[in-house]
Amino acid sequence: MDMIDPFGRTITYLRVSVTDRCDFRCTYCMAEDMAFLPKRDLLSLEELDRLCTVFIEKGVRKLRLTGGEPLVRKNIMHLVRQLSRHLKSGALDELTLTTNGSQLARFAGELADAGVKRINVSVDTLDADKFHAITRWGNLAKVMEGIDAALAAGLKIKLNAVALKGFNDREMPELLRWAHGRGMDLTVIETMPMGEIDADRTDQYLPLSLLRTELERQFTLSDIAYKTGGPARYVEVKETGGRLGFITPMTHNFCESCNRVRLTCTGTLYMCLGQEDAADLRAPLRASEGNEQLASAIDEAIGRKPKGHDFIIDRRTSRPAVSRHMSVTGG
Numbered sequence: 001m002d003m004i005d006p007f008g009r010t011i012t013y014l015r016v017s018v019t020d021r022c023d024f025r026c027t028y029c030m031a032e033d034m035a036f037l038p039k040r041d042l043l044s045l046e047e048l049d050r051l052c053t054v055f056i057e058k059g060v061r062k063l064r065l066t067g068g069e070p071l072v073r074k075n076i077m078h079l080v081r082q083l084s085r086h087l088k089s090g091a092l093d094e095l096t097l098t099t100n101g102s103q104l105a106r107f108a109g110e111l112a113d114a115g116v117k118r119i120n121v122s123v124d125t126l127d128a129d130k131f132h133a134i135t136r137w138g139n140l141a142k143v144m145e146g147i148d149a150a151l152a153a154g155l156k157i158k159l160n161a162v163a164l165k166g167f168n169d170r171e172m173p174e175l176l177r178w179a180h181g182r183g184m185d186l187t188v189i190e191t192m193p194m195g196e197i198d199a200d201r202t203d204q205y206l207p208l209s210l211l212r213t214e215l216e217r218q219f220t221l222s223d224i225a226y227k228t229g230g231p232a233r234y235v236e237v238k239e240t241g242g243r244l245g246f247i248t249p250m251t252h253n254f255c256e257s258c259n260r261v262r263l264t265c266t267g268t269l270y271m272c273l274g275q276e277d278a279a280d281l282r283a284p285l286r287a288s289e290g291n292e293q294l295a296s297a298i299d300e301a302i303g304r305k306p307k308g309h310d311f312i313i314d315r316r317t318s319r320p321a322v323s324r325h326m327s328v329t330g331g
Helices: 045-057 076-083 083-088 104-113 127-133 142-152 167-182 208-215 284-286 292-302
Strands: 012-017 062-067 093-100 118-122 155-165 186-188 221-223 231-238 243-247 261-262 269-270 278-280
Touching: 012 045, 012 284, 045 062, 045 076, 045 261, 045 284, 045 292, 062 076, 062 292, 076 093, 076 104, 083 093, 104 118, 104 142, 118 142, 127 142, 155 167, 167 186, 167 208, 167 231, 186 208, 208 243, 278 292, 284 292
Parallel strands: 012 062, 012 261, 062 093, 093 118, 118 155, 155 186, 186 243
Antiparallel strands: 221 231, 231 243, 261 269, 269 278
């Protein structure tokens, strides 16, 4: 039943965007005036559960809920509790999610009770004014309250920070010390050319090779083999004892070891974050009560998974590499 793509990579990781909506409007991710999907177009929570279950039966061992912001989806904890049965049965190794932290104070305890052990929280700056500027609508104090609640509930947290030239590059040492001081890993990410935004990504783009060089002026970074199933390459920071991850889709893509696919809230499967090719799983999902057509559609889609993406950011390439925003397929 294993899903193996044309390049011999076994697909064991499914990322599910449960909504394209978000209560932030991060400048590198979205335009301020976003048009979101009508709610009638979304799969129901029961349909998302059924889809995820078929993927688990076909070999997925790690499932991540994303958005938009997953915790703004109405009744999201019902889906989390339903999916947690696969943790109890041993069919699934990990159920986790990526969040902006705005709703964490409300949901952290329930997530832990449902078997979620680890979450990713996106925080690009510790400066409240800059945080509001980069998110447009975000409140750093509310996110910090959510982080406190998650840690108190026993959740392990990895912070994600998009490295933006001239915005937070000089803050990274402070963010690193703060994260490691609270027992949280930190991963920095290069901005990606996805969807039209109100800014020039050429002005935002900071190669992480340059950031690492700057960090090594203050810290001793040693490459380690640590993996979480995602695309990050990790180093250990001698001075803090913590881990720092680098996700480099631009300067050094991670496609050769890609083990994941992405499912949208409308039932569209993207086999690659950086390509437009996709498969409609909603039609076979709704075509019958059995899962044979759905399983066949998944197999056909995995058979089209490309070798890698073609992200480019430069002055000559003003259009995004793919037209959809990150919130459509999940961060």
